[in-house]
Amino acid sequence: MSNAPLMPKATAVWLLDNTALTFDQVADFTKMHPLEIRAIADGDAAQGIKGMDPISNGQLTREEIEKGEKDPQYRLRLEQSKVVLPPAAKRKGPRYTPVSRRHERPSAILWLVRNHPELKDAQIMRLVGTTKTTIASVRDRTHWNASTLTPMDPVTLGLCSQIELDFEVQRAAKEKPVPANYGGATLLPASETTRKEPELETAEKSGDDLNVDAVFAKLKTIGGKKAEEEEE
Numbered sequence: 001m002s003n004a005p006l007m008p009k010a011t012a013v014w015l016l017d018n019t020a021l022t023f024d025q026v027a028d029f030t031k032m033h034p035l036e037i038r039a040i041a042d043g044d045a046a047q048g049i050k051g052m053d054p055i056s057n058g059q060l061t062r063e064e065i066e067k068g069e070k071d072p073q074y075r076l077r078l079e080q081s082k083v084v085l086p087p088a089a090k091r092k093g094p095r096y097t098p099v100s101r102r103h104e105r106p107s108a109i110l111w112l113v114r115n116h117p118e119l120k121d122a123q124i125m126r127l128v129g130t131t132k133t134t135i136a137s138v139r140d141r142t143h144w145n146a147s148t149l150t151p152m153d154p155v156t157l158g159l160c161s162q163i164e165l166d167f168e169v170q171r172a173a174k175e176k177p178v179p180a181n182y183g184g185a186t187l188l189p190a191s192e193t194t195r196k197e198p199e200l201e202t203a204e205k206s207g208d209d210l211n212v213d214a215v216f217a218k219l220k221t222i223g224g225k226k227a228e229e230e231e232e
Contacts, residue, residue: 004031005059005078007052009040014051016041020069021076029060029076105130106145108154109138115151118172127160127168 005011008030015026027034039045054060068074108128137143155162
């Protein structure tokens with residue numbers, strides 16, 4: 001609850017007209033500047049404002065005013081309202097976007113669709129303050145201005161805060177977790193990418209030691225056959 005009374009200027013006008021409180025006391029009670037209270041008293045401000053009795057609406061008592069009139073250093077205390085008002089219900093629906101920034105929403109939607117495809121339409125609606133129809137037209141490239149749209153960060157445009165964007169992204173990531181057996185793209189082992197000679201592969205599979213003399217003898221034989229073919 002605010003420490004200032006309802007309609008502070010009207011309350012200040014009434015206190016100046018009906019009490020002997022000092023300017024500082026009235027200023028402290030109404031949460032206004034003493035110079036503004038002096039201007040009201042001189043008739044330079046709050047002209048045409050009708051004074052409001054703070055006693056009738058339960059914001060101040062007559063005893064409290066009398067204490068203040070007797071002691072200029074005393075500060076009036078605002079009475080607690082006996083009427084308990086229910087808290088205002090939060091409005092559900094798309095975020096309100098100022099008229100001056102509504103033309104930037106399609107660019108923000110395009111940025112979100114490209115950079116965070118995991119976000120649902122409802123999440124984009126909360127971040128940007130748009131409709132499902134607009135999101136679908138931007139995603140399908142059927143928007144009337146699709147040819148000139150440029151992806152722009154909604155945080156940079158001032159349509160939402162970085163905290164709100166991170167919250168929605170993390171929420172979408174929890175709803176669509178990455179499979180546990182997927183560790184991302186990795187390089188294949190050298191055993192699969194390195195080409196092996198047939199005899200080396202046979203020797204490795206059989207577990208026998210490689211016969212180096214036999215391999216060189218075969219290479220010489222192959223080289224001899226090639227030399228004979230060239231002479232012919």
